[in-house]
Amino acid sequence: MSQEITLNQQCEIAISRLQSEMPPENSPIFAFHRNQTNIAIKGMARIDEFENPDWFRHVMVDFVNAYLDKNDDWQNLIDKCNNRKIFYALKLFLAQREMAFYHIKHDLPNSLMKFGCGTDKDWALLEDVIKSCVDDANYSKFLNWRVKYRIIKLRNQVRENVLKLNKIMND
Numbered sequence: 001m002s003q004e005i006t007l008n009q010q011c012e013i014a015i016s017r018l019q020s021e022m023p024p025e026n027s028p029i030f031a032f033h034r035n036q037t038n039i040a041i042k043g044m045a046r047i048d049e050f051e052n053p054d055w056f057r058h059v060m061v062d063f064v065n066a067y068l069d070k071n072d073d074w075q076n077l078i079d080k081c082n083n084r085k086i087f088y089a090l091k092l093f094l095a096q097r098e099m100a101f102y103h104i105k106h107d108l109p110n111s112l113m114k115f116g117c118g119t120d121k122d123w124a125l126l127e128d129v130i131k132s133c134v135d136d137a138n139y140s141k142f143l144n145w146r147v148k149y150r151i152i153k154l155r156n157q158v159r160e161n162v163l164k165l166n167k168i169m170n171d
Contacts, residue, residue, distance in 0.1 A: 007057045014064040015040050021068065028081045028095035031137065035100075038133040040064055046129060051119045056126065058115040066107040077102055104154045112162040123159060127152055 005013070018037040023030045040060055047053045067074060081095035117123065134148050 007054060007061070010061045011040075011044055011057050014061045014068070015044065017068050018064060028084070028091050029078055029099065031092060031096045032099040032103075035096075035133050035137060036064060036067060036103075038136060039130055042129045042132060043126065046125065049125055050122045052122055055115060055118045055122060059111045059118070062111040062114060063103070063107055066110065067103060072106060073102070100151060101154065104151065104158060108155060108158045109162050112159060113165075117159050117163055117166075127155075130155075 015037070018033070018040060021033075022037065023033055043056055043060055047056065050056045066072075070078070077099060081091075081098065084091050084094065086094075118126070130151060131148050134144060134151070137144075137147075139147060
């Protein structure tokens with residue numbers, strides 16, 4: 001008899017996969033992967049603060065697995081980031097930026113369409129988690145501000161678009 005995996009177990013598995021599949025620190029995709037790992041861990045550490053903890057659990061698992069399972073165009077993007085022939089520091093920066101933008105523009109709306117957009121309070125709590133992880137990345141002061149600004153702006157645009165689409169579909 002097979003036993004169904006609980007949502008908490010799915011979260012643990014996703015985090016375990018992130019940790020076990022961590023690329024080497026000199027890899028162009030390391031910083032993006034590290035940030036995704038930290039967001040998942042910190043989000044779960046604050047799970048009791050969410051109004052709807054299952055919303056975060058569902059979205060986190062779906063969002064993380066889209067990347068880990070290399071759904072859609074992920075493998076091509078990773079290959080592009082790894083094989084880019086440019087100055088190393090720029091290679092790292094571009095890889096992280098392109099992977100984050102792809103993840104937010106492509107995987108986030110898919111997850112939000114499946115599991116909803118969460119309450120405003122839960123969305124803000126997740127924003128705090130993301131900002132904390134950006135702080136942990138030890139970027140320069142300007143880059144820290146810029147990364148937070150771009151990520152938060154883009155994720156809020158995605159949420160707003162999904163909310164509008166859901167309203168249209170439900171009217």
